[in-house]
Amino acid sequence: MEAKILIDAIGINRVGGGRTAIHTLLENMLRLDHETSFIVMVSEREPSWDKYRNVRQIIISGGRFAVRVCLQCWLPIWARREGVALVHFTKNLGVFGLPCPYVVTIHDLTTLLLRDQHTLLDVIYWKWVEPLTIRNADRVVAVSHDAAGDVERFYGVPQQSIEVIHWAPHARFAPIRDPHKLAGLRQRYRLPGRYILFVGILAKKKNLPTLLRCMAHLHSRVPRAPDLVVVGRRYPQSDDMVSASMVNQLGLGNHVHFVGSVPDEDLPLFYAASELYVLPSLHEGFGIPCLEAMACGVPVIVTRSGALPEIVGDAALVVDDPLDAAGLCTATERLLYDEALRQEMTRRGFERVTAFSWERSAQKMLDVYRTVVGGNSDGYQTAGV
Numbered sequence: 001m002e003a004k005i006l007i008d009a010i011g012i013n014r015v016g017g018g019r020t021a022i023h024t025l026l027e028n029m030l031r032l033d034h035e036t037s038f039i040v041m042v043s044e045r046e047p048s049w050d051k052y053r054n055v056r057q058i059i060i061s062g063g064r065f066a067v068r069v070c071l072q073c074w075l076p077i078w079a080r081r082e083g084v085a086l087v088h089f090t091k092n093l094g095v096f097g098l099p100c101p102y103v104v105t106i107h108d109l110t111t112l113l114l115r116d117q118h119t120l121l122d123v124i125y126w127k128w129v130e131p132l133t134i135r136n137a138d139r140v141v142a143v144s145h146d147a148a149g150d151v152e153r154f155y156g157v158p159q160q161s162i163e164v165i166h167w168a169p170h171a172r173f174a175p176i177r178d179p180h181k182l183a184g185l186r187q188r189y190r191l192p193g194r195y196i197l198f199v200g201i202l203a204k205k206k207n208l209p210t211l212l213r214c215m216a217h218l219h220s221r222v223p224r225a226p227d228l229v230v231v232g233r234r235y236p237q238s239d240d241m242v243s244a245s246m247v248n249q250l251g252l253g254n255h256v257h258f259v260g261s262v263p264d265e266d267l268p269l270f271y272a273a274s275e276l277y278v279l280p281s282l283h284e285g286f287g288i289p290c291l292e293a294m295a296c297g298v299p300v301i302v303t304r305s306g307a308l309p310e311i312v313g314d315a316a317l318v319v320d321d322p323l324d325a326a327g328l329c330t331a332t333e334r335l336l337y338d339e340a341l342r343q344e345m346t347r348r349g350f351e352r353v354t355a356f357s358w359e360r361s362a363q364k365m366l367d368v369y370r371t372v373v374g375g376n377s378d379g380y381q382t383a384g385v
């Protein structure tokens with residue numbers, strides 16, 4: 001009997017690291033496994049999956065709270081009727097009362113680690129409801145060892161019971177040296193000739209105020225220093241409202257450029273045209289833009305927070321204190337003007353990226369499915385997996 005795997009990928013239509021990771025993981029799983037019947041719940045149809053005969057998309061739209069209530073009421077009944085063998089919740093949240101095993105992927109526990117940056121309702125959910133989902137899951141998947149440690153710390157799930165499956169940069173991220181493409185990007189987005197890049201959602205945890213203070217330090221010390229380009233959408237759950245107002249206060253009105261969300265095909269060009277990439281985050285469960293920048297041949301600076309040191313290894317400069325704007329400025333200045341260091345970090349970055357592979361990650365996720373469902377006589381079987 002052919003197994004049916006139901007995957008909750010609701011919300012991946014919104015541009016960001018979550019979309020990049022989940023969409024690319026599922027794409028590679030579909031490419032590897034042509035036998036299993038996949039049913040994927042999404043907010044908007046993903047046309048790139050239409051070429052796979054064994055995937056069916058179910059569109060579930062609406063507000064965040066309404067969607068979760070709808071799933072809790074509808075999904076257990078529907079899963080039983082459809083004969084679903086396994087449900088995979090890819091974005092932390094689950095439902096109760098399912099008639100089959102389920103897997104939950106945890107991306108981070110930032111809501112509990114930085115509670116003052118989130119709404120009371122979100123904190124209550126993560127503190128009291130999410131533990132029930134996690135402890136009753138047949139398998140928990142974390143995107144980093146750091147995230148797995150947080151699951152153990154907050155929810156009491158031992159790390160040996162958690163499968164760590166890393167993200168990886170998409171194949172589109174690679175060095176781009178075509179001057180016409182880079183010039184076209186600058187013209188379309190009115191970008192400066194030289195810039196430092198930030199890519200990420202505009203959430204409080206990204207710590208943009210410290211990066212802006214770093215830029216103010218840099219421009220006060222270095223004539224004609226590069227500008228800052230910020231790529232990313234607003235994040236309603238923890239919106240960073242202060243950064244835009246700080247720009248003029250710090251005298252950076254002509255040196256900071258907020259471009260919002262950009263199409264997937266343009267993002268590698270943003271990296272390739274930049275001098276370096278900086279992620280001063282207060283916490284990351286993974287930090288996929290770091291690997292994207294490295295894959296494009298761009299040096300990287302991060303802060304010692306969450307999974308960032310785990311992901312970058314020795315291939316980036318790491319600032320110990322995320323709130324130390326002067327220290328971040330010193331690291332930025334070094335990586336901008338020490339050519340030998342730039343070349344060494346670029347070389348290490350290319351090497352570091354090879355440790356991460358979407359095909360390997362997809363294979364590990366398929367193995368998790370097979371392990372969880374494999375005890376049933378009608379269990380999950382895949383050809384060549």
